[in-house]
Amino acid sequence: MRFHRLLCGEFFKIRNALVLWVVALIPALMAVLSIFNEYRVGARRAAADGADYWALFAQSNFIFWGQALLPVFAAMIVTLLLYLEHHNQMMKVLLTLPVRRWKVYAAKYVTASALLGLSTIVLLVVTIGGGCVLGGLGLSGFAATEVPWVLLCKAATVFWLATQGLIAIQLLAAWRWPSLVVGIGLGLCGMILSLFAASSASWWRVVPWAYPVRSLRLPEKTVGIDPALLSVAAAALMVAVGLRWMYRRDVN
Amino acid sequence: MLVVDAVSKAYRGEPVLNGVGLQVPRGSIYALVGPNGAGKTTLLRIITGLVRPSCGSVSYAGQDLSRHRIEVLRKVGSLIENPAFYPHLSGVDNLRYIAGLLNIHAHAVSAALAAVGLVQAAQRKVGEYSLGMKQRLGLAMCLLREPEFLILDEPTNGLDPAGIKDLRNILMQLRARGMTVFMTSHLLQEVEALATHMAVMRSGKIVFSGTSAQLQLASLSRLDIDVASEQVDTARGLLTPAYEVGVQAGRLCIHGVDAEKAADINTLLVGAGLRVSGMRIHRPTLEDLFFSLAA
Structure with a gap:
């Protein structure tokens, strides 16, 4: 069975499911709220000279998203994806088809990663749209400068790469423990850990939930290891562990 | 095989x-x-x-x-334990999903639904199906790949x-x-x-494993023979060299005997001057066999 068929199958079965709405609406809602906040704060900040409104606005949006919501959001998305199989006992159907187990696992990972990528795009689009609206509302910092497309797209891409590690961890947990409580509980623990680790000079390296926020730091503040690269490496390791476990497991 | x-x-x-x-x-x-x-x-x-x-x-x-x-x-097509589906998808979409994974032509989906009599309910969500309908849909899922x-x-x-x-x-x-x-x-x-x-x-x-007919034989069908009460011991003595004969309620019982052997036994007893008033081969039902083997 070709891998793309499994991927198409993953999107076929979630096309009418709640998970797509969650992916689109939660980051959009968060970004809209931050637009209102920026309107309030930005008006006070208007007198300050030289402020890079776009960078500050995007950074505050992504940091808030990465720190406060992303760990639980990612946990919810990944756990729901697997819950669809566990709860409906579809795992045994999938694994009695002539398909290699690693492909089933990898398809889930790619789907989860794509959904998190989609949520990052939604966040980016609403952020840019919000900046334009704020400019239209008279915040001169937004109105006076061009949208920094390259900077924002690059930041969003790095941010998404930095989420790969936590996606892989959540995926392994969701395969191993079908309960929603375990998956979302792990995400909550990750969020709490990242609150402390993200601002630490060294501890952030051992907390994959902190990588997205660290990836948004200015280059001079991120000394040594790149969080996005570290996240991709952590994802590769966790996926390898997951595939090994998947290959050996009995499906009861 | x-x-x-x-x-x-x-x-x-x-x-x-x-x-x-x-x-x-x-x-x-x-x-x-x-x-x-x-x-x-x-x-x-x-x-x-x-x-x-x-x-x-x-x-x-x-x-x-x-x-x-x-x-x-x-x-191999298989249906293990309860039939499993995505309840938020319709019956036909569940089959389309499997067909898509296995690169099976859409025509096979219609054929499988028709084979199990689910054409009318194909567009309904599986969450609304009865257990019987789910069983049929599970069978259709198996049949997709022939x-x-x-x-x-x-x-x-x-x-x-x-x-x-x-x-x-x-x-x-x-x-x-x-x-x-x-x-x-x-x-x-x-x-x-x-x-x-x-x-x-x-x-x-x-x-036990074998054909259903073998199971019936292996079940040791029992021959009950009615003879006059004073002739029971004589009859038992005649049959003992060839068969394992028991006596229950004044009646001779021999296990593992088919109709042909029963006829031979009848000939032997009558030829020895004994009065045989009745012979019955008791064939246990499959349920009896199951319980005797599984107990």
């Missing part, structure tokens, strides 16, 4: 299957019966590759399942009498097309009507 060779399985040191061996001939309907906890579903999980045996092997048409998993599973081997776990569960009859007809048609069906069941009447071969499982072991 599906061959299960000396398969054992233990969970945390607790044996569930113990040296199970079966040979399922091509084109047969093979029923595996046994009480709850006998290990039937574990065996089905092993022969569908969901669970690895602790030792032993499973092969389909000479191909070992553990070494040629993908090639073997291409030939498998050589069909493995069904309690396929009559949740079906009403009409549904059971329909399923029986479908399985008969599939067998006529050359498909091999391996199924478990608790409904012994169903098995009796459908299966060409049977195995009885107890505590992780196969206690």
Whole structure:
């Protein structure tokens, strides 16, 4: 069975499911709220000279998203994806088809990663749209400068790469423990850990939930290891562990 | 042919299957019966590759399942335990999903739905299906790939009498097309009507396997002979060299005797001047056999 068929199958079965709405609406809602906040704060900040409104606005949006919501959001998305199989006992159907187990696992990972990528795009689009609206509302910092497309797209891409590690961890947990409580509980623990680790000079390296926020730091503040690269490496390791476990497991 | 060779399985040191061996001939309907906890579903999980045996092997048409998993599973359609689907999708979409994965033409989806009589309900969400409809849809999912081997776990569960009859007809048609069906069941009447071969499982072991006719023979049908009470000992003495004869309520009882042997016994007794007032061969039902083997 070709891998793309499994991927198409993953999107076929979630096309009418709640998970797509969650992916689109939660980051959009968060970004809209931050637009209102920026309107309030930005008006006070208007007198300050030289402020890079776009960078500050995007950074505050992504940091808030990465720190406060992303760990639980990612946990919810990944756990729901697997819950669809566990709860409906579809795992045994999938694994009695002539398909290699690693492909089933990898398809889930790619789907989860794509959904998190989609949520990052939604966040980016609403952020840019919000900046334009704020400019239209008279915040001169937004109105006076061009949208920094390259900077924002690059930041969003790095941010998404930095989420790969936590996606892989959540995926392994969701395969191993079908309960929603375990998956979302792990995400909550990750969020709490990242609150402390993200601002630490060294501890952030051992907390994959902190990588997205660290990836948004200015280059001079991120000394040594790149969080996005570290996240991709952590994802590769966790996926390898997951595939090994998947290959050996009995499906009861 | 599906061959299960000396398969054992233990969970945390607790044996569930113990040296199970079966040979399922091509084109047969093979029923595996046994009480709850006998290990039937574990065996089905092993022969569908969901669970690895602790030792032993499973092969389909000479191909070992553990070494040629993908090639073997291409030939196998299976329905393990309850039929499973995505309840938020319609019946037809559930089949389309599987068809998409396996690169099966859309025409096969309609054909499978028609084969199980679900065309009318195809657009309804599976969450609204009754258990019987889910069983049919599960069968349709198996039939999508036109498998050589069909493995069904309690396929009559949740079906009403009409549904059971329909399923029986479908399985008969599939067998006529050359498909091999391996199924478990608790409904012994169903098995009796459908299966060409049977195995009885107890505590992780196969206690009988063979054709249904062999099972009837193996069941040790019992010949009851009525003779005059004063001639019972004489008759017993005459038969003892050749048969193991018991006496119950003044009546001679001999196990494992068919009609031909019964005629020989009658000739022997009458020829010796004994008055035989009645002879009956007691053939136990499949249910009797099942309980005597599984007890």
